[in-house]
Every structure is written in structure tokens, then in C-alpha cells.
Amino acid sequence: MVEKVYGVGVGPGDKELLTLKAVKVLKKVERIFVPVSKEGRSSLAYYIVRDIVEGKPVEELLFPMIGDRERLKEYYQRAFDSVKSSEGEVAVITLGDPTLYSTFSYLWKLLKRNNIPVEIVNGVPSPVACAGRLNIPLVEGEEKLVILPRGEDLERYLGVFDTIVVMKTKRLGEILKRALNRGERDKYLIGIVSKGFWEDEKIQWGGIEDIDFQGINHYLSLAIIKRIKREDI
Amino acid sequence: MVEKVYGVGVGPGDKELLTLKAVKVLKKVERIFVPVSKEGRSSLAYYIVRDIVEGKPVEELLFPMIGDRERLKEYYQRAFDSVKSSEGEVAVITLGDPTLYSTFSYLWKLLKRNNIPVEIVNGVPSPVACAGRLNIPLVEGEEKLVILPRGEDLERYLGVFDTIVVMKTKRLGEILKRALNRGERDKYLIGIVSKGFWEDEKIQWGGIEDIDFQGINHYLSLAIIKRIKREDI
Numbered sequence: 001m002v003e004k005v006y007g008v009g010v011g012p013g014d015k016e017l018l019t020l021k022a023v024k025v026l027k028k029v030e031r032i033f034v035p036v037s038k039e040g041r042s043s044l045a046y047y048i049v050r051d052i053v054e055g056k057p058v059e060e061l062l063f064p065m066i067g068d069r070e071r072l073k074e075y076y077q078r079a080f081d082s083v084k085s086s087e088g089e090v091a092v093i094t095l096g097d098p099t100l101y102s103t104f105s106y107l108w109k110l111l112k113r114n115n116i117p118v119e120i121v122n123g124v125p126s127p128v129a130c131a132g133r134l135n136i137p138l139v140e141g142e143e144k145l146v147i148l149p150r151g152e153d154l155e156r157y158l159g160v161f162d163t164i165v166v167m168k169t170k171r172l173g174e175i176l177k178r179a180l181n182r183g184e185r186d187k188y189l190i191g192i193v194s195k196g197f198w199e200d201e202k203i204q205w206g207g208i209e210d211i212d213f214q215g216i217n218h219y220l221s222l223a224i225i226k227r228i229k230r231e232d233i
Numbered sequence: 234m235v236e237k238v239y240g241v242g243v244g245p246g247d248k249e250l251l252t253l254k255a256v257k258v259l260k261k262v263e264r265i266f267v268p269v270s271k272e273g274r275s276s277l278a279y280y281i282v283r284d285i286v287e288g289k290p291v292e293e294l295l296f297p298m299i300g301d302r303e304r305l306k307e308y309y310q311r312a313f314d315s316v317k318s319s320e321g322e323v324a325v326i327t328l329g330d331p332t333l334y335s336t337f338s339y340l341w342k343l344l345k346r347n348n349i350p351v352e353i354v355n356g357v358p359s360p361v362a363c364a365g366r367l368n369i370p371l372v373e374g375e376e377k378l379v380i381l382p383r384g385e386d387l388e389r390y391l392g393v394f395d396t397i398v399v400m401k402t403k404r405l406g407e408i409l410k411r412a413l414n415r416g417e418r419d420k421y422l423i424g425i426v427s428k429g430f431w432e433d434e435k436i437q438w439g440g441i442e443d444i445d446f447q448g449i450n451h452y453l454s455l456a457i458i459k460r461i462k463r464e465d466i
Contacts, residue, residue, distance in 0.1 A: 016257065017355060021249035097357070099364035105373035112368070120365035122250060122357045124330070131332035132353035135345070139380070140338035147378040
């Protein structure tokens with residue numbers, strides 16, 4: 001049976017944003033588990049660590065993107081069984097950080113319930129990385145931040161928070177245009193980083209009319225919506 | 234005049250949570266600037282990188298914790314002048330990440346206004362690091378997260394968000410006890426990490442009655458408040 005499981009965040013996409021601890025742990029473990037959404041699909045998380053773990057056994061864990069919770073549970077259980085039945089210390093890698101909307105969280109629960117030791121190795125999460133790419137602070141001083149997995153109910157938070165992060169940008173254009181009346185559109189700036197740090201990275205920053213919501217990879221995009229302050233002008 | 238300024242996040246306190254990029258940049262720059270709140274006060278950010286930057290010129294930037302905005306602006310201006318008048322490429326270090334409630338943000342504005350090139354080197358921010366220490370996910374699936382600099386108006390967000398992070402825990406005990414009626418107290422779990430990763434780290438996790446709000450270092454503490462879900466029980 002497995003002795004210990006490291007949940008390792010590999011950061012947002014830049015190999016240099018790996019932590020020293022992630023490198024150390026990935027080098028010492030017996031086996032690397034890589035969550036994938038489809039069998040054989042190339043994993044971005046694995047791409048980041050590929051050179052470091054060369055020659056080490058790598059095993060895919062299948063977490064398909066389906067809505068059916070009962071069927072999903074079967075996949076979690078199967079992933080858990082694979083991890084549990086491995087030897088020594090192992091690592092499960094995840095893009096960004098393991099505590100923030102990570103596929104690792106499902107496995108984490110099963111590991112804890114079965115008293116298998118887990119240690120988290122934090123990574124740089126995508127919201128701060130995207131703010132870095134946009135060359136803007138996410139929040140400062142007394143500002144408040146909200147992070148939404150998707151933006152469907154975005155209008156509840158506009159006007160209340162200084163900064164809103166939307167993790168998945170699918171349909172964000174529609175939602176924003178519906179949520180913001182013409183007079184309000186000037187009050188916000190929107191940053192979208194698509195495929196941050198990758199060769200085909202696309203960075204946009206401007207008013208709602210300036211953003212091209214088409215043609216971005218919505219699965220790997222993140223939006224930062226900032227209320228404009230007087231001092232910014 | 235300075236050629237380029239790196240805003241470098243050195244992570245939450247564990248030297249191993251530095252990124253490879255932070256190490257590379259800190260080794261190559263001509264000079265390291267360290268924000269401090271009092272002259273001569275030992276800086277935790279500097280402690281993290283001390284071994285890496287050995288022998289390199291290190292200069293303190295004074296950002297006192299005072300409310301007077303006009304006087305503060307003088308300090309920002311003085312810090313900006315020091316950075317601007319240095320030679321070659323330099324780094325300004327900051328605990329956690331430079332985009333999330335960082336002292337760097339004040340300097341950042343002045344640098345951008347003066348067209349001095351800035352590059353952000355992201356670090357692991359404290360909210361995800363504290364979730365890691367508590368061995369809990371911050372958010373998963375469709376959950377929503379709010380991050381507050383302080384908790385004064387915490388009651389507006391309880392019941393609306395799955396997870397609330399409070400960056401500074403001063404008076405949090407009072408605020409939570411006032412905000413939560415007796416019947417509601419069982420609905421939340423509270424995690425407080427004080428001096429995370431340091432030798433005298435203190436980790437607490439439990440119901441509001443279980444937490445010792447006294448005797449923690451409030452400047453270096455962070456609270457995570459989670460609404461209990463049926464599936465957790």
C-alpha cells in the first residue's frame with residue numbers, strides 16, 4: 001500500500017514557476033500520477049514536469065468532464081484505488097495549486113477518509129499568475145476579491161467587489177454585456193489571459209468593447225474584472 | 234537610472250516554496266530592495282532569500298504602517314527614488330505574491346507611470362499556503378471564494394460564499410461571535426494559521442468555540458472560514 005501521497009502544484013504553465021519543493025518531491029517519489037480528462041490526452045501539468053521526472057513511472061488518472069455525479073464517483077474511486085495500491089511515496093500533480101479548484105481535491109477526500117498521509121506542495125495559482133502577466137495588482141490595500149468558478153451570476157458581485165476573477169471564461173462576453181448597462185461599461189476594465197505562459201498565449205486588457213471574446217481557448221483562460229477607481233484615471 | 238525592476242514574490246515563509254524563477258532572478262540582479270515597516274526591523278521576506286543573495290547589495294525601503302495617506306505618499310516617493318536611481322536590473326522582494334495585497338503595488342504604480350519596465354515573478358500566496366497547512370482545499374468544483382483584507386464586514390459574506398479568507402485576523406474572534414448567532418455557529422469551520430512554516434507556527438482548525446483567538450500573532454495570521462456541507466459530515 002502507498003505510504004504517502006504528495007499533492008503537488010506545478011504552477012500556471014511556466015516551467016520556471018515550479019517551486020524548489022515541487023522539484024525535490026517530484027525527484028524523490030516512486031511514481032507520478034497525472035490527472036487527465038481524456039485517455040491519452042496530453043497533459044499540460046505533465047508537460048511542465050516532464051524533464052524533471054524523466055525515466056520515472058508515470059500513470060494517468062482519468063477524471064472526465066461529465067455532469068453525472070454517480071459515474072464521476074466511480075472514476076474517483078478507480079483513481080483512488082490506483083494511487084492506494086502503489087508502493088512507497090507518490091505524487092499527484094496538478095496545474096496551478098492543489099487547494100484552488102484542483103482535480104486533486106476529489107482524491108484528497110478519499111485519501112483522508114482512508115487515513116493515507118497527504119502532504120500538499122503548493123504551487124503558484126492561475127489568478128495571481130494572470131495578474132502578473134497583465135502587469136496589474138489583483139488587489140491592494142483595503143480592496144476585496146471574489147473568485148468565481150464561472151461567471152453565470154457575475155452581476156451579483158459587480159459593484160460589490162473591487163476585483164472579480166472568473167476561472168472559466170466560456171460565455172463571459174454574453175454575461176458581461178447583459179450584466180453591464182451601457183452607462184456602467186466604462187466603470188470596469190477587463191483582463192483576459194488565454195494559455196498564459198504558453199507559446200500561443202493571448203493577453204487582452206481593456207474596456208468591454210475592446211475585448212475579443214471569440215477565438216480564445218476558454219478552458220485555459222482566466223478573466224480579471226476590475227472596477228476603475230478615481231485614482232487610476 | 235535603473236533598467237528593469239523585478240517584483241519578486243518569495244512565497245509564504247518556507248524557503249523551499251521559492252520558485253526556480255525567483256532564485257534565478259535574485260541571483261542575476263544587481264541589487265535587492267527589501268520593504269520594511271520599521272527601520273532595522275528584521276524582514277521575513279529577506280530571511281527567506283538571505284542565503285541566495287549573499288554578498289549582494291541589499292537596501293531597505295521604508296513603508297511604515299500609518300494611516301496618513303499624504304505622509305505615506307512621501308515614503309512611496311522616497312522608495313521610488315531609491316529604486317529609480319539604482320543601476321542595471323534590480324529586484325524588490327515581497328512575502329507571498331506581488332499581486333495580492335503586496336507592499337510592492339504602491340511602488341509598481343510609480344514605476345509604471347514613469348515607464349520603468351517591471352516584470353512580476355509570482356510567488357505562492359498565503360491563502361493557498363495556509364489551506365495546504367490545514368490540509369483542506371480552499372475551494373473546489375462550483376464553490377465561490379472571497380478574500381477580505383480584514384473581516385469587519387464579514388457578516389455580509391457569511392452564508393453567501395463557501396469559503397472566506399480573512400488576511401488579517403485582528404479582532405476576528407469578536408467579529409465572528411457577533412456575526413454568528415448561536416444556532417449558526419455549527420454551520421462553519423474555522424482554520425487559523427499563525428506564523429505558517431516558521432518554527433513557532435500555530436495551526437488551529439475547528440468550530441468557533443474551539444479556536445483560541447488570543448495569543449496568536451495577528452500580523453502573520455490568516456483565517457479560512459468554511460461553510461460545512463452535508464457531504465462533509
